[in-house]
Amino acid sequence: MSRADVLVDADWAEAHLDDPEIVFVEVDEDVSAYDGGHIRNAVRLDWTKELQQPEARDLIDRDAFSALMSDKGISNDHAVVLYGGNNNWFAAYAYWQFKYYGHENVQLLDGGRKKWELDGRELVKDVPSRDKTDYQAKEADPSIRAFRDEVVTSIGQKNLVDVRSPDEFSGKIKAPAHLPQEQSQRAGHIPSAINIPWSKAAADDGTFRSDDELAKLYGDQGFDDSRSTIAYCRIGERSSHTWFVLHELLGKQDVKNYDGSWAEYGSLVGVPIQKDV
């Protein structure tokens, strides 16, 4: 797999907006952003209401993913191009979920909404009408998703990559600095985790850094290529961004996203936590 298989740039996207084989999908942290203007012909996925279960804290199941895709007019054969705000955090989370349910052809738009806007490219308010499909999701792929028990037994054994900001990692704050400070019961990080913030993998405009820069970034921070890897953040979106970098761009083997992340781990009873402040 190469970068071109998983990533498209804005020029390419702009030239393919009317391609019937491609569905552009916007996924934002602020789910109302789509209403204010979106890429022409793009449909919206609401991560809070559509990609997660309404009650239990979990991803939607296979049948629900099939029904969701069918309702959105996405077929198993469509090429899906995901993009969103927040440097593609939530688009990367959706990308990981598409892969989790076995969608073959899915890509991220490099730079997401931010670069598109900063370039001054067209945004529209028309919501496209798409015919319903009969989407069949595949069995969930456990090789890319980590749960808490595996995380605990991986301490000191696997690369645990904490992709949050340094202040969240050290335990100074519990949530990203654009959110009120709440969430987990305890602050800090999983013992033996290395702190490689997701943001180091992206330029100011949200585009991913080059493969050479990315390889150097993780190598310099103590990433061990001989070990399996689990990435985590606070609720699993930023770590999806890093999962994308490690697994999809750099092609590293056995990389999982721990979507429970610090919101779960930092509230567990009886697990070890390291705090640096």
Added chain:
Amino acid sequence: MCGAPDQDTLPALEVSAGEAVVHGCVVRDGEPLPGAYVRLLGESGDFTAEVQSSATGYFRFYAAGGDWTLRTLYRGGSVDTKVTAQHGQVVEAKVVVPA
């Protein structure tokens, strides 16, 4: 402040002892600039958070105390603004984008 508070999207402004609030507005030609990307960078230049200025140009971060740089991206360029925050306090910053 930068015109009407953006009450649709943000909770009322409160600051607890364990955090510092950095907020303010982005202006160009004396007018609020919506849609700018404001990045909060730490003392070593490390990225900490990013928000987009609201319809009234407003932005807000819940940060730790310390010296911060607000790097504001807009169509055509970016501008850096320095700000110092202290735990338990609210600090207001004005980002002026070149006309």
